[in-house]
Amino acid sequence: MAVGSFFTSFDLSAFINALILGISIASIWLIAALGLTIIYGAVGVINMAHGEFIMLGAYSSYMLQSFLGLPFLLCVPASFLIVVAVGLILERGLIRYLYKRPLDTLLATFGVSLVLMQGVRLIFGSDPKYLAVPPIFSSNIQFAFVNISVFRVVVLLVTIAVVVALWALFYRTRFGVQVRAVMQDKEMAASFGVNADRVYMLTFALGAGLAGLAGSLFGVLNIVLPTMGAAYVVQAFLVVVVGGGTLAGSVAAGGATGELQSIFAYFTNDTFARFVLFVMIVVFLRIRPQGLFAPSAKRR
Amino acid sequence: MRADRRAFMKATLGAATVLAAPYGFVKSTNQAWGAQSWIKKGEPIKVGLLFSLTGGLAVPEEDSTLVMQYAIDEINKAGGIAGQPIEPVIVDAKSDFNVYSEKTKELILRNRVVALFGCYTSASRKAILPTVMAQNHLLYYPTCYEGAECTQNTICTGPLANQHSKDLIPFMVQQFGKKVFFVGSNYVWPKESNKNAKVWLQQAGGELLGEEYIPLGSSEFGPVLNKIREAKPNFIFSTVVGASDIAFHKQFKQEGFKVDSMPIASLTTGEIETRAMGNEFGAGHFLSAPYFQGLDNPTNHKFVEGFLKSKYGKNGVTHYNMEETYLSAYVFKYGLEKAIAKVGLEEVTPRAIRDSTGGIKVEDAVSPEGLIWIDDQNFNAWLKPKIGQCQADGSFKIVKASAEHVAPDPYSIYPDLGKCTADGLKAADGKVRKSVI
Numbered sequence: 001m002a003v004g005s006f007f008t009s010f011d012l013s014a015f016i017n018a019l020i021l022g023i024s025i026a027s028i029w030l031i032a033a034l035g036l037t038i039i040y041g042a043v044g045v046i047n048m049a050h051g052e053f054i055m056l057g058a059y060s061s062y063m064l065q066s067f068l069g070l071p072f073l074l075c076v077p078a079s080f081l082i083v084v085a086v087g088l089i090l091e092r093g094l095i096r097y098l099y100k101r102p103l104d105t106l107l108a109t110f111g112v113s114l115v116l117m118q119g120v121r122l123i124f125g126s127d128p129k130y131l132a133v134p135p136i137f138s139s140n141i142q143f144a145f146v147n148i149s150v151f152r153v154v155v156l157l158v159t160i161a162v163v164v165a166l167w168a169l170f171y172r173t174r175f176g177v178q179v180r181a182v183m184q185d186k187e188m189a190a191s192f193g194v195n196a197d198r199v200y201m202l203t204f205a206l207g208a209g210l211a212g213l214a215g216s217l218f219g220v221l222n223i224v225l226p227t228m229g230a231a232y233v234v235q236a237f238l239v240v241v242v243g244g245g246t247l248a249g250s251v252a253a254g255g256a257t258g259e260l261q262s263i264f265a266y267f268t269n270d271t272f273a274r275f276v277l278f279v280m281i282v283v284f285l286r287i288r289p290q291g292l293f294a295p296s297a298k299r300r
Numbered sequence: 301m302r303a304d305r306r307a308f309m310k311a312t313l314g315a316a317t318v319l320a321a322p323y324g325f326v327k328s329t330n331q332a333w334g335a336q337s338w339i340k341k342g343e344p345i346k347v348g349l350l351f352s353l354t355g356g357l358a359v360p361e362e363d364s365t366l367v368m369q370y371a372i373d374e375i376n377k378a379g380g381i382a383g384q385p386i387e388p389v390i391v392d393a394k395s396d397f398n399v400y401s402e403k404t405k406e407l408i409l410r411n412r413v414v415a416l417f418g419c420y421t422s423a424s425r426k427a428i429l430p431t432v433m434a435q436n437h438l439l440y441y442p443t444c445y446e447g448a449e450c451t452q453n454t455i456c457t458g459p460l461a462n463q464h465s466k467d468l469i470p471f472m473v474q475q476f477g478k479k480v481f482f483v484g485s486n487y488v489w490p491k492e493s494n495k496n497a498k499v500w501l502q503q504a505g506g507e508l509l510g511e512e513y514i515p516l517g518s519s520e521f522g523p524v525l526n527k528i529r530e531a532k533p534n535f536i537f538s539t540v541v542g543a544s545d546i547a548f549h550k551q552f553k554q555e556g557f558k559v560d561s562m563p564i565a566s567l568t569t570g571e572i573e574t575r576a577m578g579n580e581f582g583a584g585h586f587l588s589a590p591y592f593q594g595l596d597n598p599t600n601h602k603f604v605e606g607f608l609k610s611k612y613g614k615n616g617v618t619h620y621n622m623e624e625t626y627l628s629a630y631v632f633k634y635g636l637e638k639a640i641a642k643v644g645l646e647e648v649t650p651r652a653i654r655d656s657t658g659g660i661k662v663e664d665a666v667s668p669e670g671l672i673w674i675d676d677q678n679f680n681a682w683l684k685p686k687i688g689q690c691q692a693d694g695s696f697k698i699v700k701a702s703a704e705h706v707a708p709d710p711y712s713i714y715p716d717l718g719k720c721t722a723d724g725l726k727a728a729d730g731k732v733r734k735s736v737i
Contacts, residue, residue: 222519
């Protein structure tokens with residue numbers, strides 16, 4: 001194959017469309033990764049069940065919509081709350097006993113992911129489910145040569161809102177100060193009267209809930225299946241690892257990887273774009289293993 | 301104990317006899333267990349159902365398992381085969397290619413099933429074929445595939461790549477225009493199918509604007525849809541499969557593409573996929589398949605009604621993949637009956653069933669898609685591909701049905717490699733290669 005035929009010829013308007021799409025891809029990857037970022041960054045648990053929390057969010061929306069007839073826009077926050085509850089139960093029942101054994105949390109959360117997947121399959125069956133959305137979400141916006149679907153804009157706006165809310169929570173509230181204190185040094189924070197156990201519990205539940213929120217959005221873009229989480233979890237881990245486990249890191253990493261994916265896909269094709277991106281990430285982590293914005297904290 | 305020369309000789313001779321004994325059987329009966337028959341009088345006939353009930357492939361393959369059980373019940377109620385009932389041995393291949401090949405060995409060696417029905421993807425088929433061929437066993441592959449295989453151990457009831465898009469491409473070119481964009485999942489079946497489609501496209505005078513492949517399981521179609529928007533084709537030819545296919549149709553509409561001016565012509569988007577994506581995302585697009593749930597003939601009405609009412613019809617749909625699986629049960633029944641008549645019940649081997657299956661017909665009264673028959677050379681099915689357009693309620697309206705049966709040809713785009721015959725792949729110089737995968 002000639003090089004010329006492999007690379008698409010350059011066209012400014014198409015390239016601008018690719019850049020805009022990159023922002024959208026970045027927002028999808030970022031919202032998939034936010035919950036993982038918080039759980040990994042604050043609690044220090046590598047949550048292998050993250051993809052299944054996303055899946056639970058999608059199924060929660062499906063359940064609320066088809067059994068209770070809730071409109072989609074209410075399903076999104078409701079899914080958040082349902083998965084928060086699941087995260088809370090999981091943290092209280094299992095994860096809290098494993099904080100001192102990081103390798104075991106890895107295995108335990110992996111086990112939880114299998115249980116959740118199989119549980120959902122037993123209840124709902126393995127045939128795909130369908131989330132109905134208002135017709136306006138199935139259309140697109142056209143402005144001169146720029147094309148973008150309404151739902152992608154919705155995902156982007158939700159992502160921005162969640163990032164801002166998280167930033168405010170961590171840097172503008174008393175709870176946020178406690179979380180950051182526990183992140184830096186759990187024992188020291190505890191000796192100043194911070195209830196570290198409670199902080200862990202709440203951040204884990206919050207992280208789980210964010211995955212649920214992402215899931216209810218992904219159910220519209222994609223397909224609702226017990227195995228749907230696996231498609232997002234790789235990107236989520238990628239964003240967290242490149243970002244270094246902080247909120248700012250994830251935002252930067254999500255933005256950069258999503259945008260690069262779209263640009264490479266524009267010049268070549270999706271499969272090759274992914275290959276180039278992964279190679280770049282491996283090289284990047286060789287140079288900077290701690291990620292973009294690593295916390296200067298004492299790690300457990 | 302003192303080992304003397306005589307004792308050593310005795311022991312060696314004894315060991316040699318024991319080791320050589322099975323080979324005597326192999327030579328005389330051409331199967332390693334000699335005395336043990338595959339089918340015994342008065343016992344049920346065991347067949348293996350090798351599909352995934354869990355994992356990423358569970359969506360289509362669970363339905364295959366259910367419809368096979370339905371077909372087996374139906375055959376058993378009508379008296380079984382030669383008076384003996386069929387007993388399915390159901391295993392879960394867990395969407396894992398290693399498990400497919402392990403379970404194949406288990407089904408053949410431990411359960412001693414007389415035939416295997418299984419697989420939905422070419423990848424799993426290619427994973428188990430070496431075992432099936434080494435045991436000289438028999439696989440019914442009940443769905444579409446790309447061809448370019450010539451084994452003496454498979455029977456396929458779905459369309460080959462050369463049958464699948466033969467009518468679809470000229471039809472779309474005629475209805476919507478010459479310019480087309482190919483989108484597929486990144487693995488062997490879409491690539492081979494597209495090679496075939498290019499041949500039909502050239503004959504129809506069409507023009508290929510671009511060809512894109514998406515990683516299996518990917519759900520991000522933004523970049524591809526942007527490229528399609530730039531290229532402005534008259535229609536899209538899709539070989540995207542599974543969950544990606546649903547994401548593709550959803551994002552097609554969400555990104556503002558209009559089905560009237562640029563429909564997707566697919567080889568896989570059937571009733572199940574349409575229901576999962578929501579009817580409004582499927583409506584207007586085209587599918588080529590030998591079977592649709594909406595086919596209007598008495599056999600199909602009976603099949604749809606009977607299946608959906610049975611305990612296996614819980615998913616509420618019949619689609620091309622299930623119907624092809626259903627047919628394979630009858631192809632097995634007829635082939636086995638012929639083999640029993642030829643060699644006798646206890647002498648039947650999997651290979652004997654396969655050799656008797658050439659030319660087997662499944663008549664209109666049994667086959668929901670209408671008459672099909674098995675080619676006596678390459679053991680794929682002669683069938684009539686049909687084109688359906690998805691309606692607003694998710695059902696498909698038949699817009700074109702092939703008048704003639706289309707011959708299966710696994711090597712249609714590789715004529716240099718030869719012709720698939722009953723004994724193997726026959727090259728132009730007359731050499732025959734067995735078991736080509």
